[in-house]
Amino acid sequence: MSALATTDDLFFGRADATLDRDTAARMTRDALHGTDDGELFLEYRESESISLEDGRIRAAGFDTALGFGLRAVLGEETGYAHAGELSEAALARAAATVGAICVAARPATTAASWSRLRSWISAAKPSNRKAPGSSGDSFL
16 A cells, blocks of 8 residues: 555544545645645654553553644745644634735735635534534634
């Protein structure tokens, strides 16, 4: 199996995966449109630990972490967002965050940038969920 196929299985082929590779690529491409540079960094980490006391196992543990970081660079400005989950909603929130640098750094493109930013924010909002005691307004 190639390294790319292994990576695809690890991030997008999991039984609990909620985001496919094509959607992640499209959302990343859209988020970085108009920037000078940027990247989507995917992270998967496994760790094991064993604690010994007087030659006996006192505790053992295993942990798995999955997440991403999204970075955009435009001129002297850099936007960065990360999440401890790999989902369309999390990537949309990150895209809205890093997309804000386009609006701030190049005001001449604000109409198109604000339109794209509003669509990311809209996609990132939880559907019909209200936090206890909230007025129903949601924000990033």
